[in-house]
Amino acid sequence: MSEDRKMAIIVSKGTLDMAYPGLVLANAARMLGIEVKLFFTFWGMDVINKKTVDHLKVAPVGNPAMHMPQLAGVLPGATDLATTMMKKQMEKLDFPPVREFLEMVHDAGAEIYACRMAADMMGLTKEDLVPQVDDIVGAMEFLEMAEGAQIIFI
Structure with a gap:
C-alpha cells in the first residue's frame, strides 16, 4: 500500500x-494509514457546530431508504421516532455518538475543516464549532x- 495515499471527504448534509x-470512511482510512481531510459545508456544518452536533436528526421525508410511506414521514413525531430508532x-x-466520533477521527490524525462560505x-x-475543527x-x-486525494462527496 502506497504511503502517500490521500482522501478528501466533503460532508454536505x-x-x-x-x-x-x-x-466511518475517515476512521477506516486512518486505520489504513491514509491521510484524511474532512471538509464540512452547507448543512454539513451542523455536524461540527457545537449547538447542533448532539441534536442531529434523521428525516424520513424524501428518504425512500426508510421503507415507509412518504406520507407517514410528515406525521408529528416521525422524525423523532426515526432518530431514536437509528440512535438505538x-x-x-457500538458506534460512538457523532461528537465522540469527531474526536476519535481527529485524534487518529484526520484533519477537519469548515467551509468559509458556509460559515459566513x-x-x-x-468558536461556534467543535474544538476538533x-x-x-x-x-x-x-x-x-487536497491535491492528489481521492475526493468523496457525501
Missing part, C-alpha cells in the same frame, strides 16, 4: 444518517490542500 458515512441501532453496533452564510466563527477555509484552499 447535516442529518444523523449522513454524518456517519464520512466519519448505532448504539447496538450562517454567521458562524471558529482545525480551521475555516475556502473551497479553493481546501482543494489545494
Whole structure:
C-alpha cells in the first residue's frame, strides 16, 4: 500500500444518517494509514457546530431508504421516532455518538475543516464549532490542500 495515499471527504448534509458515512470512511482510512481531510459545508456544518452536533436528526421525508410511506414521514413525531430508532441501532453496533466520533477521527490524525462560505452564510466563527475543527477555509484552499486525494462527496 502506497504511503502517500490521500482522501478528501466533503460532508454536505447535516442529518444523523449522513454524518456517519464520512466519519466511518475517515476512521477506516486512518486505520489504513491514509491521510484524511474532512471538509464540512452547507448543512454539513451542523455536524461540527457545537449547538447542533448532539441534536442531529434523521428525516424520513424524501428518504425512500426508510421503507415507509412518504406520507407517514410528515406525521408529528416521525422524525423523532426515526432518530431514536437509528440512535438505538448505532448504539447496538457500538458506534460512538457523532461528537465522540469527531474526536476519535481527529485524534487518529484526520484533519477537519469548515467551509468559509458556509460559515459566513450562517454567521458562524471558529468558536461556534467543535474544538476538533482545525480551521475555516475556502473551497479553493481546501482543494489545494487536497491535491492528489481521492475526493468523496457525501
